Amino acid sequence: MSNVVTPTAGSASAGTLSRPPRSLWRDAWRRLIANQLARLGMAITLFFLLLAIAIPAVFPYNAKIDSDLVNQLLPPALDHPMGTDEQGRDVMNRIAQGARASLGVGVSSVLIAIVIGSLLGLVSGFLGKRVDLAVMFAMDVMLSFPGLLLAIAVVALMGPGLRNSLLAITIVSIPVYARIARSTVLSVKQLEYINAARAVGAPGARILFRHILPNSLSPILVQGTLGIASAILEIAALGFLGLGQQPPFPEWGAMLADSVKYLTSGAWWVLLFPGLAIMLTVLGFNLLGDGLRDALDPRLRAD
């Protein structure tokens, strides 16, 4: 969004009273980085995003050289800071490699769901009547299933794997964004500036994307950040059930599923670290999402 109208520097006292103009987003950014917890969230998410991008790029995963049957289930030590798993694979390395699956699917499923969902919501709210009824009905049907159940059903149908999990999680997330976008449209549709745009003859698509869409950006940004957190939990759950990433490729949930066999033998490190990675990443996105909400709409601040 462009700058707000600058106060005219006409009067003598203007130099002391006025401040340089700031846009909505810069204002929000200042509030965001002033918030300690949000900064922590940002640091965590950036760390894991970097891990997900850099590690597979620098050290491409190679299943053949990964296993080392001499060093099975070693407890954490200097050369394996997080120990090794049942095939002698370094747990820390697998966690770093697995970041790609969790974050890749988490971020991309939310992005795709945002595009599809908000388009559906915008169009149905804007056109109203039958289109609106039909779209919202379809969303109601999708929301008749608890999220994870729908995702499991989709993967059970399409077959296990990371790509199908991505598809499943995307489908499950669409209704949320459709509802948010639709409610923004409904709240601004009758406002005067929209009528003004109509009066000067702006085409519908222009009104929708230029004048209405920007209003839904901040709630969608907040929901999207929190949505990545729940998508990461879902991908881990699918992986844990054996429906997500297939072996030998590392994925945090699947690593936890493997660790179950060693629960009674005291190999705590194969259980602890992948779970911590999931929890930290999800915590990071949750903190960032909460921070974004406070920054973008100070009125909604919880306290």
Place this chain on the structure above:
Amino acid sequence: MLSYIVKRVLGVIPVLLCVSILVFGFLRLIPGDPALIMLGERATQENINRVREQLGLNKPLYEQYLTFLGNALRGDLGRSVLRQEPVTQEVLRRFPATIELALAAMLVALVIGIPAGVISAVRRGSVFDAGSMLIALTGVSMPIFWLGLMLIYFFSVTLHVLPTGGRLTAGTQFTPITNLLVLDTLLRGDIPLFFQTLRHLALPALALGTIPMAIIARMTRSSMLEVLSQDYIRTAHAKGLKESLVVTRHALRNAWLPIITVVGLQVGRLLSGAILTETVFSWPGIGRWLVDAIYARDYPIVQGVTLFIALIFVGVNVSVDILYALVDPRIRFE
């Protein structure tokens, strides 16, 4: 009020019809011959024909759907392909285990979450507030199956104080009545067995209850904070009422509505979470049955359980809506 209830209940019917079409289409969308996929490559022609017959695959699609819908309305969800058990009866036999787990989890969530939220709001900025909100934030970020495994590792494997899974110790002889074992053991007056069921329930309920607990605590805190800043609370304080009275009678009562809202929203989470918790704790409910059926490609079970859970979920959501309308008349007239 009655017209609101009727409208809300009738409105659900088309949604449920579409849900049934989706669940029906589920089996037909699988690429290839469902009978062959379910039975595997080495199946005999005879078995394949039997399954095709059983699923009605040799009839036109709309006829198949109408049969499916008609049977479902009469409470017949078909038969398992592998063991030939009637799905409805199995669902009903296993569902009490899931309910028991979900109720226990909700109890844990409410008993800890609400007081924690109230105290955090009253003692805002205290160590208790910071601590419990930190725990709540970690709680919502945890994969529950991981939490479950950690609980097993700590309490069962390391400390040996609680069982690793199941509802009863293996080999225990007990004939259930309602299949809610906590209740049944009491009804039969078997006190040692009652404590045994509680010990088996403790860890799964804690694992499943943690996320709702965290969400309820956060919502209770923010709802209480809002109420506590109202004028009538200051008035109550000013006229010299005891703190505990102001908090429970004046503040908490008015803070309920948002709390009920999140509690209602947790039902879906509990149903989803039960799938994972039951898998981790070998809990013989419908969630674990669903997962086993997916591995075994026993699709009639998958269909039946999915339809059943969706029904429960929609039913609960509608009931929660009606409950709000009862509590808050503004909703009825919107």
